[in-house]
Amino acid sequence: MDDPRSTLSGIPLSPVYGAGPLPGEYPYTRGVHSDMYRSRLWTMRMFAGFGTATDTNGRFRELLRSGSTGLSTAFDMPTLMGRDSDHPWSLGEVGRAGVAVDTVEDMADLFADIDLGGVSTSMTINGPAAILLAMYVVVAEQGGVERGQLAGTLQNDILKEYQAQKEYIFPPRPSVRLVTDVIRFTAAEMPRWNPVSVSGYHIREAGSTAVQELAFTLANGFAYVEAAVAAGLDVDAFAPRLSFFFNSHVDFFEEIGKFRAARRIWARWLRDRYGAVDERSLKLRFHTQTAGVSLTAQQPETNIARVAIQALAGVLGGTQSLHTDSHDEALALPSEAAARTALRTQQVIAHETGVTGVADPLGGSAYVEWMTDEVERRAEEVFAHLDEIGAGSILEGVHEGIESGWFMGEIAESAYRFEREVNAGERIVVGVNAFTEGNGSPGTELLRVGQETEDDQLARLAAVRAARDSTAVTASLRRVAADATDPEANMMPSLIAAVGARATVGEIVEALEGVFGTYVETVVV
């Protein structure tokens, strides 16, 4: 059924049911748009990246041919950590869990033959996010697309790295300065770009509960608002472009309550605490990814069912874009066939099930409304704690929670509790601690990224190093370091110049580390 205005039997549907506040009305609990998916479906944005830039470019073009409507880039560990492929720490990890990008030449190959003026691109990168954004701008402008036309999202959410994902480079305070530099830059020059995707996904994958995911993520969002306001920006100049990224886990109604509560909390805090008046500042828009951590290596086909249910929760929760995990992800990076099945799952939800016909179809359910209120209430307790330890500043509360290991301890505790419950059989995981008949049957064809990728990438990097003007590189790195020492300077212009001179990600990161230092976490087990 592709006509969302009547059911399979021909019963006509209104765009929304129930009393106000309706979808599109403050506090947006029921959604940020009045008719939600009737006028525009969510963006089917599949996260992809492996091997060299050329390998991933092929997967991108295949996804666009299959009906994906946006791109999302997974970088390899060395790129995420700001290290070049030929750095000793990169050994064995080049192109393995994402695409390797060392220089702007790799970025050009990554997006070759893709119209950057016509597609929206998400880049999942944090520590070196500003450098990768600089590369994207340079590649687009080389191809004749002005930066102001570019649409997309930079994850650029460094706070959750210290709390959960651990892909940090510099200490928290200079890292937050880089985040606010990007916010200032895009607010002035890239009006269609989301400078930060405040992400709960990784907090959840690291083991948090739904409430912790929601509360820590929104607290991080408040922290960026406070940091950008402190940097001199008006809240309405940047808040409309802050976006969010949540996990959709397997506890169906808790997830839906979480998404609805997220919108309501954000709207109220932005209006009442931060004084936003532009309606767009109050509307929390988010991307959803199904829960990788919920996928099992045992009987992996079962994961297709988990992903479908989690994706449906995201849609019923009002997501703006969605990545569905591939069923082979507990075994390896997604194969092309598994990624296609995952995309088809979204298309079934969008075009066959009819759930797009009515905005917030669960609104008004006593259970769903109670769950929304309850998740909100528990999240507010966390904000109160952070506000207290930050002496009235959520930003300072978050810094304090990172420094003391509070976030890490909370997340580790939840992760361990879950494992104990599974082990004790109090929580069923199909194929793992119950219904295990059929485990160990021959698996599906997995994606392999071999040593030859690393060799290829090293050769590409060596060629760029040999061909560039090394005097210009050195000068550009000196300018990066000089701007880093000046807290009033915005880093973006010097980063754009440095990547344009073919400085590598690793060289730029080292120049910044010379000023900012390198973060080493205090272990909390």
Place this chain on the structure above:
Amino acid sequence: MVDSGLPIRVVLAKLGLDGHDRGLKVVARMLRDAGMEVVYLGLRQTTDNIVAAVEQEDADVVGISMHNAGHLTLGPLIVRALGEAGLAVPVVIGGIVPDTDLAELEAAGVAAVLGPGASVEEVVTTVRSAAGRDGST
């Protein structure tokens, strides 16, 4: 190996740049709850760091967590580094490792591999057995 009666000592580390430490932290607690002594090195360890810790801590087993698809490179690397340092300490790898890679890791001298969904019992038994302390010796 003779059972000394002392607790089994395990060094746990993430080798390389991969930051996924949820599993390793859970394993650390599982092993502690089972009465073992755990030395948790944490993230971004090099083979040199790990070898030094094994030597200093007189470890019985080394547990390496990998979610970066780099196990075929890094697994043999740590086994070799321990061997070159004259340390006959078994290496257990945990994380995302396809079944098809198990034979190659075993051939490289990796003692055991624990995949996603491994139960507490499997984790503890595997480490005990790697340490030669499963009661069969």
